[in-house]
Amino acid sequence: MHELAITQNLIAMVDAECKKHQILTPTRIVVDLGFFTTYSKDSILFYYNILRKDSPLLRKARLQINTVNGKIRCLDCHHETIVKDPHMILCQKCHSLNVQILQGREFILKEICNGD
Amino acid sequence: MCEECGCGESSSVKKNDNKHSMIVNRSVTEANDLLAQQNLDFLSEKKILSINLMGAPGSGKTTFIEGICNYLKPADVVVIQGDLESDIDKRRLEAHKIQSYQINTHSGCHLTSAMINKALLDLDVSKKKYLIIENVGNLVCPANVNIGQHLNIVVSSTVEGTDKPQKYPYIFMDASLIVLSKYDLADKTDFHEEQYVRDLHHINAKAALLKTSSKDALSFKPAADFLDHQRDHLFSIHHTHSRKKM
Helix, strand or coil: CCHHHHHHHHHHHHHHHHHHCCCCCCCEEEEEEECCCCCCHHHHHHHHHHHHHHCHHHCCCEEEEEEECEEEEECCCCCEEEECCCCCCCCCCCCCCCEEEEECCCEEEEEEEECC | CCCCCCCCCCCCEEEECCEEEEEEEEECCHHHHHHHHHHHHHHHHCCCEEEEEEECCCCCHHHHHHHHCCCCCHHHEEEEEEECCCCHHHHHHHCCCCEEEEEECCCCCCCCHHHHHHHHHHCCCCCCCEEEEECCCECCHHHHCCCCCCEEEEEEEHHHCCCHHHHCHHHHHCEEEEEEECHHHHHHCCCCHHHHHHHHHHHCCCCEEEECECCEHHHHHHHHHHHHHHHHHHCCCCCCCCCCCC
8 A cells, every 4th residue: 555655656766766867768777675675576566567657757668676685683692583473573594683784774766777 | 978888878777678768766665764763853852752653443542642641741742643533532632631643644545744743833742741643443554664662562452362473564563652452351352372372482582571451551551651651762851750641
């Protein structure tokens, strides 16, 4: 449900960056979406494909969403773990629950490609 | 000029197999996050503890505010209420002499930092110690959105079921306090406390867990003490005498 607003934000940002760098026909928009966010990749793509119909700039631009792993660091043994299950946020090595989230909360506009 | 192909673009534009790609690296949420930080700075400067109160519709968020205001001075508290429609909760709190500001999001599923910013411009918070932002009842969307809070509290009631941490882990992940509300009804439902606590612990082992019941006014006192302590700790406030209502 909240993906509509965030996709509108993304399109506004792409629009501004394309204007700034005089990109007239972007062909691919690359974003990184963190594992720990509650944004649905499918919903973002769904809204993007609707919204871009109203945007001459984005008519040929495909949206590529890369999922960023959730990564934690154990504050007891310092081991870093890739979290596969959001219900088990614990150190893979020593099983401590005393951990810090390092990665996976981001939603980043990474790249705008022009010509592929 | 582009260092790689000399095409006249800035250095953030790189050539890639006869194609151009521009590295942007900007957070899609940056506009909201920037305003959230401004809200937070404004509140910190005034030593107002800002709380993002989240939970499902009917979990007991407004009851929680009523309950803790028996132990915090109502005059120290200001509440921003987020609901799709109506000012029912605002009127409910005003009956307890708690200053309240209603935001109706209509179709919006969560509050944003811009909404809070506008509310802060409209409100006089100069003599307040606590800002409680009661977010729209929802266990999904508010989890992602910074609004300018020092801490998150999630109210989760026993009647919603044991499985809430398993089904909605993200809302619990960043909470400093989880309030297990309607605790008096735990034995009237099939709520399994041990399982609930274990699941919660695997998602967020650092959060405090407090049990409350609207039938037991005293059950809200530890939560009021928790907020009092958090504010003192955050703003390095030292007291020479107790200020709490008994």
